[in-house]
Amino acid sequence: MKAVLIQDFGDVDQLYIGEVDAPELIQNSIRVKVVATALNRADTLQRKGFYPPPPGASPVLGLEMAGEVIEVGEKVTKWNKGDRVCGLLAGGGYAEQVVIHEDVAMSIPEGMSYTDAAGIPEVFLTAFQALSYLAKLQPAEQILIHAGASGVGTAAIQLAKAMGAGKVIVSASKGKHQICKDLGADDTIDYASQNFQEEVAKLTDGVGVDVIIDFLAAAYFQKNINSLNFDGRMIMLALMGGMQLDNVNIGNILRKRIRIIGSTLRARTIDYKIGLTKDFSNFAMHRFADGSLKPVIDSIYNWNNVQEAHSHMEANKNKGKIILTID
Ligand SMILES: NC(=O)c1ccc[n+]([C@@H]2O[C@H](COP(=O)([O-])OP(=O)(O)OC[C@H]3O[C@@H](n4cnc5c(N)ncnc54)[C@H](OP(=O)(O)O)[C@@H]3O)[C@@H](O)[C@H]2O)c1
16 A cells, blocks of 8 residues: 655655555454544654654554545454544554554544544544543633644643633634634633733633643743642643753642643553543534534645645644645
């Protein structure tokens, strides 16, 4: 089959479409003809050689896909040829075919396109896991979501609202504020021209937020712990602002009983992903069907233009998901 491959670790010009063996079908898995996949930051890091796939995962890029079932394993009970599915992958999505455990595939809601569906799995499952499993977000709690217009951010805004959060505050660059508001954010902070700690204090009457979804790690650590309420939870999903802390006063962690929880979804066990997929599907799929949740699609590229798609993400130009169609 054809797949996007990496010549040598490095810049976008190292990406090309080449030939690899199709993955083997196993008993409880389905083979899917991929119609669309989507970009994630992890793909750009993997391309550069900074994020190797976990053991056993395909070395081909791509953490999610949407497509049509073309073959089912002997023990599969849930799916038939022709079914429309999307799902999370540990790798291999930038390819004509993937093989996926039947219980991590999700049915695409009727009427939803493959390109929309490809924008759901990675960011919505990440955001659902962060809010529900890790932060245990409670109704009426206040939340700060950094990188609000990112793929994960746009999913988190919608899910937080659907879970009954109180005030949803996001930080994002200024040109991305409107989309965050359209998705349900109550307040937006331009992190470049405003001090988010001061803004959060104003917006919460000095109380702070109960939950922070963070991607900036070291760069925001001090302001994050200063922006949390008592019993606040900070969920760290990325290290975009570096991982070395310098001169940080950690007193508030103790005083305010703050919990700091890190997580990466890709390396979780298959059993964990099956449980997460089931809980997420129960919570979200009817909401996608009635339009109260929606994948946020920034742009759609044919996979022949995968280099441009990666450049678009690395220039931080996207609001929501960048989709690749496979033909
Ligand atoms: N831990 C997990 O399980 C997990 C799962 C999925 C994704 N992730 C991580 O979550 C992050 C977001 O992923 P995504 O696919 O949603 O990304 P994305 O759509 O590419 O969005 C990332 C956005 O973050 C903002 N940003 C980038 N660098 C920044 C910086 N130094 N300071 C402030 N803001 C910055 C930019 O928006 P502005 O223009 O608003 O700055 C950028 O568009 C990535 O780091 C990804 O690796 C983690």
